[in-house]
Amino acid sequence: MRPRRSVLYMPGANERALEKAKSIDADALILDLEDSVAPDAKEQGRENVVAAVRSGEYGHRELAIRVNSIGTEWHDADVKAASQAGPDAILVPKVESAEQVLALVAALEKHGAPEHTQLWAMIETPRALLHAEEIAAAHERLTVVVMGTNDIVNETYGLHVPGRNATVLTSLAWTLLAVRAAGKVVIDGVYNAVKDPEGFEAEARQGREMGFDGKTLIHPSQVEPANVAFAPSADDVERAQGLIDTFEEAKAAGQGVVTFNGKMVEELHVRDARRILAFHEALQGR
Numbered sequence: 001m002r003p004r005r006s007v008l009y010m011p012g013a014n015e016r017a018l019e020k021a022k023s024i025d026a027d028a029l030i031l032d033l034e035d036s037v038a039p040d041a042k043e044q045g046r047e048n049v050v051a052a053v054r055s056g057e058y059g060h061r062e063l064a065i066r067v068n069s070i071g072t073e074w075h076d077a078d079v080k081a082a083s084q085a086g087p088d089a090i091l092v093p094k095v096e097s098a099e100q101v102l103a104l105v106a107a108l109e110k111h112g113a114p115e116h117t118q119l120w121a122m123i124e125t126p127r128a129l130l131h132a133e134e135i136a137a138a139h140e141r142l143t144v145v146v147m148g149t150n151d152i153v154n155e156t157y158g159l160h161v162p163g164r165n166a167t168v169l170t171s172l173a174w175t176l177l178a179v180r181a182a183g184k185v186v187i188d189g190v191y192n193a194v195k196d197p198e199g200f201e202a203e204a205r206q207g208r209e210m211g212f213d214g215k216t217l218i219h220p221s222q223v224e225p226a227n228v229a230f231a232p233s234a235d236d237v238e239r240a241q242g243l244i245d246t247f248e249e250a251k252a253a254g255q256g257v258v259t260f261n262g263k264m265v266e267e268l269h270v271r272d273a274r275r276i277l278a279f280h281e282a283l284q285g286r
């Protein structure tokens with residue numbers, strides 16, 4: 001029930017953004033060392049994100065460090081520094097197999113990552129998509145999968161289009177199934193047009209309808225609409241409570257199926273309604 005509606009990336013080399021993030025109402029922050037940090041700034045970025053994690057100044061926000069991908073010259077030092085800093089999670093881009101997940105878990109252990117530091121993995125290459133099920137289920141320390149839709153478009157030679165192209169939608173749905181089969185959390189990719197709030201809202205809504213837990217973001221202006229899109233609305237909460245009450249009444253009278261607001265309701269719908277209420281309560285309690 002930990003909310004991950006809004007998961008905001010920021011470049012690890014951008015000290016202004018790291019400072020600003022302390023007052024942004026995102027559920028989680030990804031302090032990036034990969035794509036948003038130029039090669040010459042990688043070491044400075046690493047120092048900055050370690051200091052940010054150690055500062056303890058990010059309140060309720062879950063903190064993840066995104067390291068450079070396996071096989072790059074920065075990966076090992078990033079994993080070591082991140083493990084020693086002990087954020088809530090270490091996010092590894094371009095993970096492609098269960099073996100890599102197991103090797104990453106071993107690296108976290110070797111470098112003394114505290115128990116609370118989870119492993120998050122990005123699925124963003126064709127090879128990763130073909131191994132999504134084994135990656136998601138590879139180890140219990142891997143708790144969250146993050147979609148890399150820019151890399152998927154890039155690697156498949158596709159185009160960014162409104163509503164997302166068929167390959168991206170297939171990749172999203174496929175990974176979502178794999179991650180849900182493993183009982184874990186899955187976060188949608190980013191929306192690049194930072195000055196297009198309508199487009200963002202539509203894409204966030206699409207991700208919510210598909211079943212994602214939240215969306216990765218690149219700009220503070222995307223946080224509030226993501227928090228709204230991935231939280232139950234007041235109507236959702238009222239409907240969930242009404243559905244439960246109606247079903248419980250019918251159940252007491254010996255019925256296993258009823259209608260509520262003109263629609264069939266069975267025990268499985270009650271489970272979903274209870275999940276909505278529990279998530280709402282978790283948000284209220286924050």
Ligand SMILES: CC(C)(COP(=O)(O)OP(=O)(O)OC[C@H]1O[C@@H](n2cnc3c(N)ncnc32)[C@H](O)[C@@H]1OP(=O)(O)O)[C@@H](O)C(=O)NCCC(=O)NCCSC(=O)C[C@H](O)C(=O)O
Binds near residue numbers: 008009016017124150
């Ligand atoms: C996209 C940006 C480069 C835009 O930057 P800019 O033009 O400077 O934005 P603004 O002037 O509107 O900024 C206003 C203030 O907000 C702060 N800011 C901006 N972005 C962030 C952020 N992400 N986190 C925290 N704070 C932020 C600015 O500093 C301004 O503050 P102030 O001066 O005090 O008013 C920029 O938004 C940006 O760098 N975004 C993040 C880019 C990033 O991290 N990219 C990597 C992740 S995306 C990815 O790799 C996806 C995946 O792998 C895939 O394959 O899809």
Ligand SMILES: [Mg+2]
Binds near residue numbers: 035148149150151
């Ligand atoms: Mg990527």
